[in-house]
Amino acid sequence: MRKNPKRWSEWLQQTVFVGPGLVFFLLIVVAPFFMGFYYTFTEWNGLDPANAKWTGLNNLQWVFTDDSRFWLSFWFTTRFMIVSVVLTNAAAFTLALMLNRRLKTRNVLRTVFFLPNVIGGLLLGYIWYFIFVRGFGTLGEKTGFGWFELSWLGTPNTAFWGIVIVFVWQTAGYMMIIYIAALVGVPKELLEAAKIDGASRGQVLRSVIVPLIMPAITVCLFLTSSNAFKMFDLNLSLTSGGPGYASESIALNIYREGLVNNRYGLGTAKAMIFFIAVAAITVTQVLITKKREVEA
Template sequence: MKNKKTKDLAIFALFVFPTVAFVLFATDIPFVMNLYYSVFNWNGIGKNMEFVGLANYVKIFTADPLFWKGVRFTLKFAVFYVVIVNIVSLTVAIVMARENKVNSLGRAFYYIPYIISLTAGSLIWKFILGPGFEALYSVTGWEFFNWSWLGTPKLAFYVVVVMAVWQNLGFYMVNYIAGIIAVPVELLEAARIDGATSFQVFRKITIPMIMPAISICMLTSMTFAFKLFDIIMVFTKGGPANSTVSVAYNIYKEAFVNSKYGLATAKSLVFVVFVLIITAIQMKITKSKEVEA
């Protein structure tokens, strides 16, 4: 009996250890190192590290308007992106849920952008909005194609949102389709027999039944929004006039362009706490809906 318990424990450790080790080295240790570096004035390369205590944190809250501008942009982007991508992907999923050849092709059509890297997708959009629209303007003369899409702050923001939605729509669509297919057909038929309209069936049965899928999509879309970097790096580089500087891009520039690694790690920790609070609130809301369902 004792040998069996020892053997089971050894097998358990064998399977669990790789995951624990990965989490430890990929997240926990870097997080502790970030805490350490955040109290130093360091360029990230040299051996000389000047201890400054909480000076980096004080600077963030009192003398770093660009960081907070990045926070405002990221929050605004998160609101627009999360709402639009979930509404559009759920709508597409409802249309594409039925199994047939046309819908199979449609699903592939919507999913293709997701398998393209964000960098490649950004370059495609940059070409379309640049040389592509210039060529269309020369042919059609439509002023729409002559707008400065990436040179106007308001337009640049909406272009970033649209590009992000286009890139990731397929991923959320697949999740919603899986949830819709899993809804028992008997419930839907019973509701229709009782005289419920299509909207009532969707609101009272479909939505509650797919709440787990909604929770996953809300969480992953919010995570993507807060980590926004690739699109900004390739697409706008924070411009025009720093109007599209995300927090992730601001931290990157602070560490690798301005060589202020200590300040950058302090910013990352402040933002991590900020994101954890928002994510906890969002998860509590969606989980409560799942329980009700």
């Protein structure tokens, strides 16, 4: 039986272009995920897989009943995620509205606001650490403003807001680009029709622009919420979870459990709980915002 040359050509193209990516995805993402699922139920130091001892639900029982530090980091990460998502998207949307106008310098300003996203998280964290500790301290001495003289990374409350400030500063520019792309796609005819009907700027924004850019809002909320929940590098470089463990994120807690304390079984158990929480929150957010999307 002869093979169809066209179908054979399509199969070959799919294999050549999709095959390598699929293989790497299976090796880098899928295989480690199932291995982590297995090690969730073991006691393992991370060195010799043969020494992994099956312990059943002991790790999960420990996390849910005795590990108060994990739930402290979970509560910190949840608060951080909520505040960061709101502030990042509010700042990004405001910048997008401002830079979507016909300004001579709008391209330069877009580049300036986007640049913080290019800087790596660890490097950015160390830069802001210097700003908080040395820069603000010097400004406080020169100006006498109490806001600059705060111990920004030295107390639980100020450390929380310090990380929020850096996260928003780094992420808002990227979300701004997504919002700008959505605003450019809003039909001018609808905006002109709304103005002719006597709608104010606020009414146009609320009733025309926002419903039409809901796909962009869905994407931005998803990205900011998942990135905020997985925040690790800024936390490590700015506060290292301090003072004490008051500003320790879940990702940093898992890292220390597995790579510092060499308790990989317990670390993977926490990682699985973390994965389920992030998946539940992000899927719920996407489903809710998807229902509010409309077509132009």
